Amino acid sequence: MKKTLFFVLFLATIVACKSTSTVNTKLDNKTERMLKGNWTIASVNFPGSNYFNVNSFNIEDSKCFVGSNWSFISNNNKGEMNLNNPSTNCKEFSSPITWYVNKDGNFVLKIINNHKAKEVNNGFVLDVKNVTENSFDLVDKINVAGDIKNITYSFQRK
Known part of the structure; x- marks a missing residue:
């Protein structure tokens, strides 16, 4: 009986400690260095953008992210984002961020917003595409009536 109880507790411990994260944490330092600096979102594109809004x-x-300013510091994977387009009806928003690019081509982002990074339990995983010296795209996947569509944030170096 003791062996059975020990075995059940052992299995429960293994299952309870199993990681739920599926994001690769091995860094793509070359891409990170290319993203270092100050950027602005030049456009946000997705199918059906004339018919519905995406938060x-x-x-x-x-649409409020067009013209937003982003800074990426590659040596410590920190930065900042600012939405501050006074010509729109969008709210102003500013927050420190943490970020990294992994070997799978994912851009992993946490918006800190008055917290410590380790206190923020959620984030965003986007594909990084078309990286050049002066531009790159972040591609997110959204669910539109059961269909997965891409939303592309196109960045330009400032």
């Missing part, structure tokens, strides 16, 4: 990063409508 980006749980902050604001995706």
Whole structure:
């Protein structure tokens, strides 16, 4: 009986400690160095953008991100994002961020917003595409009536 109880507790411990994260944490330092600096989102594109709105990063409508400013520091994977387009009806928003690019081509982002990074339990995983010296795209997947569509944030170096 003791062996059975020990075995059940052992299995429960293994299952309870199993990681739920499926994001690769091995860094793509070359891509990270290319993203270092100050950027602005030049456009946000997705199929059906004329017919429905997308709330980006749980902050604001995706159209409000056009003109937003982002800074990426590659040696410590920190930065900042700012939505501050006074010509729109969008709210202003500013927050420190943490980020990294992994070997799978994913851009992993946490919006800190008055917290310590280790206290933030959710984040965003986007595909990084078309990286050049002066531009790159972040591609997120959204569910539109059961269909998965891509929303592309196109960045330009400032």
